[in-house]
Amino acid sequence: MTVQNPQISGDFSPAQESQFRPAMAQRYRWDRVFRLATLIAIIISLLVLAILLIDVLTDGLPRLNWQFLTSFPSRRAEEAGLLSALVGSIYLLFIVALFSFPIGIGAGIFLEEFVSDGWLANFIEINISNLAGVPSIIYGLLGLAAFVRLMEPITGGRSLLSGGLTLALLVLPVIIVSTREALRTVPDSLRLAGFALGATRWQVVRDQILPLAFPGILTGTILALSRAIGETAALITIGALTFISFLPESWKDPFTALPIQIYNWVSRPQRPFHINAAAGIIVLMVLLLLMNSVAIYLRNRFQRKF
Amino acid sequence: MNSGLPSEQSSGLWQPNRQLSKRTEGIVKSIFGAFALISVVTTFGIVLTLIFETFEFFQEVPLWRFLTDRQWTPLFSNAQYGIWVLISATLLTTGIAILVALPLGLLAAIYLSEYANPKIRKWLKPALEILAGVPSVVFGYFALLTVTPFLQRFIPGLQGFNALSAGLILGVSIIPLVASLSEDAIYSVPDSLRQGAYAIGATKRETITSVVVPAALSGIVASFILAVSRAIGETMIVSLAAGQNPTLGFNPLVPVMTMTAFIVQVSLGDTPAGSLAYKSIFAVGMTLFLMTLALNILSFWVVRRFREKYE
Numbered sequence: 146m147t148v149q150n151p152q153i154s155g156d157f158s159p160a161q162e163s164q165f166r167p168a169m170a171q172r173y174r175w176d177r178v179f180r181l182a183t184l185i186a187i188i189i190s191l192l193v194l195a196i197l198l199i200d201v202l203t204d205g206l207p208r209l210n211w212q213f214l215t216s217f218p219s220r221r222a223e224e225a226g227l228l229s230a231l232v233g234s235i236y237l238l239f240i241v242a243l244f245s246f247p248i249g250i251g252a253g254i255f256l257e258e259f260v261s262d263g264w265l266a267n268f269i270e271i272n273i274s275n276l277a278g279v280p281s282i283i284y285g286l287l288g289l290a291a292f293v294r295l296m297e298p299i300t301g302g303r304s305l306l307s308g309g310l311t312l313a314l315l316v317l318p319v320i321i322v323s324t325r326e327a328l329r330t331v332p333d334s335l336r337l338a339g340f341a342l343g344a345t346r347w348q349v350v351r352d353q354i355l356p357l358a359f360p361g362i363l364t365g366t367i368l369a370l371s372r373a374i375g376e377t378a379a380l381i382t383i384g385a386l387t388f389i390s391f392l393p394e395s396w397k398d399p400f401t402a403l404p405i406q407i408y409n410w411v412s413r414p415q416r417p418f419h420i421n422a423a424a425g426i427i428v429l430m431v432l433l434l435l436m437n438s439v440a441i442y443l444r445n446r447f448q449r450k451f
Numbered sequence: 452m453n454s455g456l457p458s459e460q461s462s463g464l465w466q467p468n469r470q471l472s473k474r475t476e477g478i479v480k481s482i483f484g485a486f487a488l489i490s491v492v493t494t495f496g497i498v499l500t501l502i503f504e505t506f507e508f509f510q511e512v513p514l515w516r517f518l519t520d521r522q523w524t525p526l527f528s529n530a531q532y533g534i535w536v537l538i539s540a541t542l543l544t545t546g547i548a549i550l551v552a553l554p555l556g557l558l559a560a561i562y563l564s565e566y567a568n569p570k571i572r573k574w575l576k577p578a579l580e581i582l583a584g585v586p587s588v589v590f591g592y593f594a595l596l597t598v599t600p601f602l603q604r605f606i607p608g609l610q611g612f613n614a615l616s617a618g619l620i621l622g623v624s625i626i627p628l629v630a631s632l633s634e635d636a637i638y639s640v641p642d643s644l645r646q647g648a649y650a651i652g653a654t655k656r657e658t659i660t661s662v663v664v665p666a667a668l669s670g671i672v673a674s675f676i677l678a679v680s681r682a683i684g685e686t687m688i689v690s691l692a693a694g695q696n697p698t699l700g701f702n703p704l705v706p707v708m709t710m711t712a713f714i715v716q717v718s719l720g721d722t723p724a725g726s727l728a729y730k731s732i733f734a735v736g737m738t739l740f741l742m743t744l745a746l747n748i749l750s751f752w753v754v755r756r757f758r759e760k761y762e
Contacts, residue, residue: 172654179656180566186558187575190626194582197593248486255483273490278677278747279740280684282711283497285718286736290500294724314493321490343467347476375586378686378711382718382732404588404687411592411691419596426589433584441577 201430205423213424217390218406222417227425229389230406233305234374234432236393237402240309241316241373246366249317253324253362258350277318284315285382293383301397303384308400311379316369323365327358360447367440371433377404403429501740504733511727517734523697523708525731526717532731534738536699540614540707541739544689545682547618547703548625552678555622556629557671563630564637565659583627591691594620599692612694612706621688625678632677636670637663669757673750680746684739686711710739 216226260266288311292300300306331354339349380402389401403425410422509517512532520533559579563572598616603609609616640663648658664671694706695716708716714732722728 167652172657176654176656179660180562183558183562183566186555187562187579187630190555190559190582190623190630191575191578193620193623194578194585196597197585197589200593200597201589248489251483251486252490255480255487259480259483269487269490272494274751275744275747276490276494278680278743279497280681280686280711280743282684282686282714283501283736283740283743286714286733287493287497287500289718290504290733291496317490317493321487345472345476347479348472371584375584375588377586377588378715381686381715384718404586407592408588408687408691411588411595419592422592426592429586430589433586434581437581437584 198430201423201426204420205425205427208420208424209427213421214428218388218401218409219390222410222415222421225410225418225421227403227406227421227428229392230401230403230425231428232392233389233400234403236305236396236400237309237312238370238374240305240396241312242366242370244310244313245316245320245369245373248313249320249366249369250324250362252317253321253328254350254355256321257325257328258346258354273318273321277322280378281315281376282378282382284311285379287311287314288379288383303399304397305393305400306396307383308380308385308402309396311383312373312376315376315379316373319369319372320366323369324358324362327361327365328354330361331357360443364440364444367436367443371436371440374402374436375404375429375433377408380405381408403432497740501733501737504730505737508727508730508734511730512734521699523713525728526720530727532734533699534735536697537708537710537713537735538738539699539701540693540697541683541689541709541711543614543701543703543707544618544621544693544709545679547615548622548682549675549679551619551622552625552629552682553675556626556674556678557633559626559630560633560637560671561659561664564634565655565663579627579630582623583631585624587624587685587687588691590620590624591687594688594692606704608704610694610705612692612696613704614693614707615703617689617691617693618703620692621682621685624685624688625681628681629674629678632674633667633671636667636674639670640666666759669754669759672757673754676746676750676753680743680750683746684711684743686715690715710735 213226214231215228216224217229218227219225256266256269288307292307292310293302296307300310335353335357336349339353340346344352385399385401385405389399393400407422407425407429410418410425413419517532517534520531521536522531523533523536524531563575567575594616595612598620599609599611599613602616606615644662644666645658648662653661689709690712693709693712695708695712696706697708697713698705713735717728717732720728
């Protein structure tokens with residue numbers, strides 16, 4: 146049969162029509178239904194997000210005041226606050242950044258710039274993609290065995306340092322992958338130009354490639370940090386859920402963090418604690434949105450085309 | 452080396468120290484190489500920790516009891532260790548989550564890739580990224596305190612802790628993962644295939660369902676498998692909303708205890724290191740690790756084995 150334009154189906158002779166029924170009206174109706182279904186799917190997803198945010202805001206906003214931000218946890222919900230959790234989260238953030246940035250960026254540079262595609266690069270590559278799929282609670286078990294138990298003399302057991310190291314391991318694959326992606330956007334011609342001038346690989350990377358890739362790397366690392374700040378399971382596993390009514394003074398001190406304090410409040414039966422949890426969630430989400438918008442700003446501000 | 456270089460005549464400004472540069476290069480390379488090996492060390496650390504503690508656990512609890520007991524009561528005096536109790540709960544919440552995330556995620560991906568115009572897409576993608584960035588403890592709050600009371604209006608038998616609302620919200624939390632990975636796969640289907648389908652008279656929907664989606668199937672299936680793996684390992688939503696009650700079976704209306712929820716429950720208590728309960732969380736962790744690892748490898752394999760190559 147020759148190709149027919151389905152739009153002019155009215156011109157078919159009856160014999161042809163019996164074999165070739167384009168039924169365009171019906172097919173277009175299904176097209177509209179399908180298109181609507183895809184649209185509804187994305188609207189449902191975002192609607193849940195919107196309801197979640199509105200729900201948290203209406204519950205938590207009235208509770209959010211200066212007293213809430215500057216008080217320690219308490220057995221009475223009305224007096225409780227999240228000072229120790231907020232400070233703990235900020236300390237954790239510093240520790241995670243301190244360990245995961247140099248290690249993750251260094252590893253990314255090594256894999257992208259220094260090794261060619263050999264078995265070693267392949268092996269590490271498979272390793273990293275596997276690590277990215279390991280549930281965070283398993284990292285918690287590793288942290289419990291390695292940092293809390295095995296290295297207790299150094300870390301001080303269930304301490305800020307143990308928590309920070311566990312989270313640093315958790316976000317390391319993310320940082321390595323985003324570093325490599327940022328380095329990959331810098332064109333090879335710049336590297337070759339550097340080599341042509343007699344620079345070593347490290348000199349080329351340090352002086353030419355890294356400054357250009359840095360905004361991209363920074364964006365990725367900030368997103369990794371925002372993942373660390375919302376992480377709960379790994380911290381609970383290493384035993385961070387304790388009643389902390391003081392601020393940590395060294396990194397060997399026990400600690401609490403925002404998501405852990407929220408978990409604690411949610412899992413209590415009394416309604417006032419749930420309101421505290423909602424207020425805590427607002428603080429956590431504001432922090433996350435702040436970090437994400439810095440990342441997006443950096444991406445837009447320094448994005449360049451080569 | 453030096454003969455051809457204008458070192459004698461040139462000014463004092465040009466004094467390359469090749470030896471130093473080489474040494475620096477070597478030092479930097481070995482330090483960064485060591486950093487890269489930390490990922491390998493982490494993997495070994497995880498595997499060794501799990502194997503070591505799990506081995507100790509199975510010294511005291513025989514493997515066949517782990518696999519055949521019909522109850523999970525490790526904290527009782529006459530302890531029983533039927534891992535299937537925890538696995539059934541995990542499969543239940545994961546199953547519900549996949550029923551939510553799979554159709555919604557795939558359809559959302561199709562909308563983003565095939566229908567949305569660039570302006571709307573520019574807004575929708577960051578919105579989905581926000582959904583992906585919501586910490587799971589927040590989803591747990593939502594499942595327990597908003598979704599469950601809401602569902603209880605329609606489902607009379609629904610208890611305060613249940614697998615249903617945990618699974619539903621778990622599904623919502625992995626929609627962005629399914630959507631973004633599937634969208635990558637769909638987006639990378641070359642346009643010539645679509646044009647070909649239009650050329651033989653297919654409508655847009657027909658093109659999508661019988662050409663584009665099949666062409667992207669390996670990537671879509673891989674994203675589903677990763678989503679299952681993520682749902683199995685998710686912790687905070689299920690431990691907050693599904694409850695802490697180890698029961699064997701697949702009733703979504705009653706409290707159940709997943710593998711991850713059990714690890715959380717023991718971690719919250721004051722279990723002394725070396726006790727059987729302490730070792731049991733590593734045995735459960737090992738089971739969880741093996742399940743997610745198998746899924747991750749499967750997903751990797753699917754992409755490799757079934758990828759359609761164009762050009």
